[in-house]
Amino acid sequence: MCEYSGRLIAWLDRELPDQEGIDVESHVERCAECRTAVSAYEEVSSAFLSCYQSAMISPPRRHAAWRALVGVAAAAAIVAGILLVQPRLEKLPIRLPSPPHAPSMAFEKPVPPTPAISVRLRPAMAPAPPIHQPWIANEPVVEVSLPADALFPPGAVPQGFHYIADVHFQQ
């Protein structure tokens, strides 16, 4: 083993007195064994320093994994919520205000208000080909239910009459 081998790390750390440092430096230039050793010490010191400088005050990784899991669960809950709520929103009827009832006459039999006719959308004709425009929904966005007595005079509502209004919002 070279007699200088015990001072190589102190020389790398610039901890030797000036003249001693110069001696070691000139020796390392001539000694292949010491150059190899210096290279190894530099490499391991650099690896240690990289690890050390990366070690900061960040929380452990398992916390990051928990945060990711919670994020995925929250996203799944939001998607599920949207899927559950959307059909209800589509079926919500928009009821127009009924016209005010005429004052009842004494000789007239009071006519109970005609219930709102249920609205279902299925025309008898063949279904129209789908419109391939991504911004138009295939199903009606809003169904509007109109009470029959708003469209016909009292007593003139045909039996089994259904009125359907589909409202598409288009740009």
Add this chain to the structure above:
Amino acid sequence: MSGDSLPLTLPLARFSAGDREATILFGELRKPLLRYLVCLGLSSDEAQDVVQDAFLRLHRHLSSGGAQDNIRSWLFRVAHNQARNRQNSYDRRFSARLDEAGAESIPDEATPERVLLEKEKLERLGNAIRTLPDAERECLLLRASGLRYREIGEVVGIATSTVADTVERAVKKLAEKCNV
């Protein structure tokens, strides 16, 4: 390894008055102290507490007319002793953060083969660090913090020549076990 550019003696005449020098000192040394304590095994919260307490002690030290030379090693020594007092976590988690940090030091643009090789090397390094005696690990951590051998000796309470021997022994062990 060269030390930080921080001067060994700081102009702290007005430190107790909370003047600008105190802010500079805190800004310069807070992060190295935190990193050292975390690598010793303290949690982030514990490290923050220790650093805050160390600066409070420094304030009292200087207010009572204490010596102002080599404040850096003074602060590291206070922090080091407090970490040792928290012996449970100090022993159990020593160098664990170095293992965690190893993966972070691999550059993002590295190829998969390079990443694999780097991970194997870091694993060997982590295992080698764990086998070192406490004194050797402490000296290497303080050396990586940029402290000179004399300062390391003041922090851990040993002679400068002993620090040189300890550092040399530790580096040679790591190089041998990491096959570099």
